[in-house]
Every structure is written in C-alpha cells, then in structure tokens.
Amino acid sequence: MSEVLEARIDAPQPERLKAGGDGGNLLAIHLMGLLLTLVTLGIYRFWWRTNVRRYLWSSLSYKGDPFEYTGRGLELFVGFLIVLVLVVAPLMGVYFLGYYLLKSGDLLLGGTIMGGTYLVMFALFGAAIYRVMTYRLSRTKWRGIRAALGGSAFKYTGLYMLSLLLQALTLGLATPFVTIMVYRYILNNVWFGSGRLTFDADWKPLFKYYIGPGLVRLAALAVIGVAIYQMTRASGQGDAAEQAAVLNGLGYIGAGLLLLLVSAIVMYWYWAAVIRTIFAGMEFEGVRFAAPVTGGRYAKFMIVNFLLVVFTQYIAYPWVQLRILRFAASNIEIHGEPDFTKISQNTALQPRFGEGLGEAFL
Numbered sequence: 001m002s003e004v005l006e007a008r009i010d011a012p013q014p015e016r017l018k019a020g021g022d023g024g025n026l027l028a029i030h031l032m033g034l035l036l037t038l039v040t041l042g043i044y045r046f047w048w049r050t051n052v053r054r055y056l057w058s059s060l061s062y063k064g065d066p067f068e069y070t071g072r073g074l075e076l077f078v079g080f081l082i083v084l085v086l087v088v089a090p091l092m093g094v095y096f097l098g099y100y101l102l103k104s105g106d107l108l109l110g111g112t113i114m115g116g117t118y119l120v121m122f123a124l125f126g127a128a129i130y131r132v133m134t135y136r137l138s139r140t141k142w143r144g145i146r147a148a149l150g151g152s153a154f155k156y157t158g159l160y161m162l163s164l165l166l167q168a169l170t171l172g173l174a175t176p177f178v179t180i181m182v183y184r185y186i187l188n189n190v191w192f193g194s195g196r197l198t199f200d201a202d203w204k205p206l207f208k209y210y211i212g213p214g215l216v217r218l219a220a221l222a223v224i225g226v227a228i229y230q231m232t233r234a235s236g237q238g239d240a241a242e243q244a245a246v247l248n249g250l251g252y253i254g255a256g257l258l259l260l261l262v263s264a265i266v267m268y269w270y271w272a273a274v275i276r277t278i279f280a281g282m283e284f285e286g287v288r289f290a291a292p293v294t295g296g297r298y299a300k301f302m303i304v305n306f307l308l309v310v311f312t313q314y315i316a317y318p319w320v321q322l323r324i325l326r327f328a329a330s331n332i333e334i335h336g337e338p339d340f341t342k343i344s345q346n347t348a349l350q351p352r353f354g355e356g357l358g359e360a361f362l
Contacts, residue, residue, distance in 0.1 A: 014290070014333035014334055014335050015062070015063070015333075015334040015335075015337070016329060016330070016332065016333065016334065017060055017061065017062050017328065017329040017332060017334075018060070018061045018062070018064075018329055019059060019060050019061075019322070019325040019326040019328070019329035019330075020059045020060075020061070021055065021056070021059030021322045021325065022322075023316075023318045023319035023322055024318075025055070026052070026055055026056075026318035026319075026321065026322065027315075027318040027319075029048075029051050029052055029055055029318075030048075030052065030317070030318055032048075033045070033047070033048025033049075033051060033052065034048070036048065043077070044073075046073040046074075046076035046077040046080065046354070047073030047077075048073075049073070049076065050069075050071055050072060050073040050076065051073075052321075053069045053071065053136075054068075054069045056069075056321060056322075056325065057069035057140065059322065059325055060325055060329065062142060062334075065142060065143050066142075067140060067141065067142050068140070068141040068142070069139055069140060069141075070139045070140075070141055070146075071135070071136070071139035071354065075135075075352070075353050075354040076353075076354035076355060076356075076359070077354070078353050078354070079135075079353035079354035079355060079356035079359070080354070080355075080356045080359045080360075081356075082353060082356050083356030083357055083359065083360050084356070084360065087124070087356075087357070087360065088360050091117060091120065091121070091124075094113060094116075094117055095113075095114060095117040097113060098110045098111070098112075098113030098114035098116075098117060099114060101113065102114065121361070122161065122164070123157050123160075123161060124157075124357060124360075124361050125160075125361045126156060126157040126159075126160030126161060127153045127154070127156070127157045127357055128355075128357035128358045128360065128361040129156070129160070129358075130149075130151075130153040130156040130157070130186075131153050131351070131355060131356075131357045131358060132355045132357070132358040133149050133186065134148075134149040134153070134351055135351050135354055135355050136355075137149045137190065138350040138351055139350075142192075143340070144345075145192060145193040145343060145345060145346075146192075146193070146345070146346060146350075147190065147191065147192050147346075148190075148191040148192075148346045148348050148350075149186070149189055149190055149191070150189040150190075150191060150348065151185065151186070151188075151189035155185070156182075156185060156186070159181060159182055159185055160182070162178075163178035163181065163182055166178055171218055172214050172217065172218070173210075173211075173214055175210055175214065176203045176204075176206035176207045176209075176210050177203045179203065179206070179274055180201055180202070180203035180206070180277070181203070183199065183201075183278055184199055184200075184201070187199035187278070187281075187282060191346050191348070192284065192343065192346075193343040193344055193345055193346050194342075194343055194344045194345070194346060195284060195285045195338060195342075195343045196284075197282060197283070197284045198282070198283050198284070199278070199281050199282050199283075200281050200283075201277050201278065201280065201281030205273075205277070206270070206273055206274060206277060209269055209270040209273040209295075210267075210270045212266060213262075213263040213264075213266040213267045213269075213270060214263075216259055216262060216263040216266070217259075217260060217263040219259060220256040220257070220258075220259035220260045220263060221256070221260075223252055223253075223255060223256040223259065224252070224253050224256035224257070226252070227248075227249040227250075227251075227252035227253045227256065228249065228253070230245055230248070230249055231245050231246055231249035233245075234246070265299060265303075268295055268298050268299035268302055269295030269296075269298075269299070270295075271298065272293045272294060272295040272297075272298040272299075273295070275291050275293050275298070275331075276290075276291055276292065276293060278291075279291035279332065279333075284338060285338035285339070285342075285343070286336055286338060287334060287335065287336040287337065287338050288335045288336060289332065289333065289334060289335065290332075290333040290335065291331050291332050291333065292331065292333070293331050301323075301327055304323075305320045305323060305324070308320050
C-alpha cells in the first residue's frame with residue numbers, strides 16, 4: 001500500500017482542466033428554475049437541477065472538449081416517485097406504528113420498531129450517497145465516452161455504517177482511516193469507458209493533520225458538557241447561586257464554541273491533505289494525478305465561498321458554483337495521457353432512473 005501523501009512526479013508541464021462559465025447566465029437558469037418550481041408546486045425542481053448540471057458540466061473541459069451531462073429531469077422525477085412510494089411511505093408507516101405502540105404502553109416493541117426504523121434510515125442515507133454518485137457518473141460524458149460507477153450500493157452502505165461506528169467508538173479519531181477506506185471503495189469502482197481508475201493510498205500520514213483539530217474539538221465538547229451539567233446542578237440552590245452558575249456556564253459555553261470554531265477552521269488543513277492524498281493515489285491507464293492544495297489556500301477558498309453565500313442571501317451561489325469548478329481546474333494536475341484509441345464505450349447497464357434516494361435522504 002502506498003504511503004505517498006503528495007505526488008512526486010518528475011514530468012513536463014502537466015495537463016489541466018479548463019473551467020469557464022458565466023455567473024450571470026447561471027443565475028438566470030437558477031431564477032427561471034426557482035420561478036417554475038414555485039408555479040408547479042415543486043415539481044419543476046428536477047428539471048431545474050438538470051439544467052444547472054448541464055451548464056456546469058459544459059463549463060468544464062479537457063483538451064478543448066467540454067464534458068456533457070446527459071441526465072433528464074423526467075428520470076429524476078420518476079426516481080423520486082418510486083422511492084416515495086416504495087421506500088419512504090412504508091418506512092414512515094412502520095415508524096408511526098412504533099410510535100403508536102409506545103404511546104399505548106408497549107415500550108419494548110414500540111421502542112424496538114422505532115429504533116430499527118432509525119437504523120434503516122441511517123443505512124438508506126449511505127445507500128443514497130452511492131446511488132447519487134452512480135447516477136451522476138453514468139450521465140457524464142466526454143468525447144462521447146461515458147463514465148460509470150461500478151461496485152454495490154449495498155457494500156458501500158456497509159462501509160458507511162462501519163465508518164460511523166468506528167468514529168463513534170474512537171470519538172472521531174478514526175476519521176483518517178475511514179476517509180481513505182471509503183474513498184478506496186468508491187474510486188476503485190470508477191470507470192471511464194473501458195478504462196478503470198485505480199486508487200492506493202495510506203491513511204497514516206493524514207493522522208498528524210487530524211489529531212490537533214480532533215483533540216481541540218473533543219476538549220470543546222467536554223467544556224460545553226461540563227458547563228451544562230454545572231448549570232443543571234445549580235437549579236434549586238437559590239437565585240444568587242443559580243445566577244452565578246448560569247453566568248459561569250455561559251462563559252464556558254462561549255469558550256467551548258470558540259474552540260469548536262478554531263477546530264473547524266484548522267480542519268481545512270486536514271481536508272487539503274486529504275485532497276492531496278487522494279489525487280496522489282489515483283491512476284488511470286498509466287496517467288497519474290496531483291493536487292498540490294495548501295491548507296491556507298483551501299481554507300481561504302472555503303471561507304470566502306461561505307461568506308459570499310451568507311452575505312448575499314444565496315444570490316452569489318451561481319458564482320460560488322463556478323468558483324468551485326475553477327478551483328478544481330487550477331489545482332488538479334494530470335501527468336501523462338492515456339491512449340484514448342484503446343478506450344471503448346462502457347457497456348455496463350446504466351441506472352434507468354435518477355436520484356430518488358438522494359431526494360429522500362440527502
């Protein structure tokens with residue numbers, strides 16, 4: 001297993017993606033989609049989403065040829081209806097049955113049914129993630145060759161549930177391990193035509209980037225938890241004691257929230273390291289990749305995006321979407337070139353419908 005964190009590639013100037021697009025044009029697509037979605041009581045949102053994706057995909061190009069999104073709004077709509085009828089409605093029926101049994105006094109059976117329902121919902125959340133990726137890749141083309149995601153949503157769901165369990169048992173410290181574990185399964189099942197992507201990377205070099213913000217976050221949660229406990233204990237001890245406890249508790253909670261903010265910002269250095277690791281570990285038909293993103297640059301990029309969305313009340317969201325494309329295009333390096341004459345069309349079956357699980361659970 002490779003232990004490389006950042007690619008060390010001695011090669012000529014790498015190829016890069018090109019990102020174009022105009023924020024004003026994308027804003028017009030969003031505004032028209034919003035208007036028609038309101039008029040149709042939400043139904044048009046599937047076609048709205050499709051139009052946005054077509055614009056974004058076509059704004060990204062490689063070797064002068066744009067990518068193409070071939071999904072349709074009707075596929076998304078039908079997929080949503082199928083999941084609504086076959087998954088969401090029965091699941092809600094079982095949930096309310098458990099709730100009724102609880103209210104009727106059957107605590108064991110009612111609690112078991114409701115707990116099982118929550119467990120199924122967590123599992124469906126993981127399946128939804130994989131189904132969404134499967135659909136979007138299957139509707140992505142470049143030079144007429146489409147991408148695909150193989151593997152199994154069922155297996156991915158198992159990995160997803162295992163990752164949640166490991167992070168809970170280790171108080172989040174297993175995050176670097178589960179991050180690489182999940183990406184390894186996804187990326188080793190990505191295809192472009194008949195060519196398959198491979199991924200091999202080690203999680204251990206990431207741990208030094210995670211341990212600092214991870215411990216700060218745990219300390220912050222501990223401070224907030226102790227403050228809430230002390231405020232609760234002070235109840236009934238007299239007005240003066242309660243007031244002092246509340247003031248002290250609020251002070252500690254404020255300090256804890258500040259630590260959480262610091263931890264969240266420092267985590268950008270961890271995610272930048274994840275990006276470098278993932279691209280350094282990928283290979284496609286002899287082509288290697290790199291993404292020399294620094295933590296400071298990634299933090300600035302993400303914070304600016306957040307501020308643009310918040311302070312413009314989402315008006316700047318189209319520009320943020322294009323900023324993401326341009327950031328990716330400017331940072332992803334492609335070293336080498338596959339023999340495209342040997343890459344044929346992928347004959348694997350495409351999913352017939354869209355992201356119904358994603359609509360319901362994401």
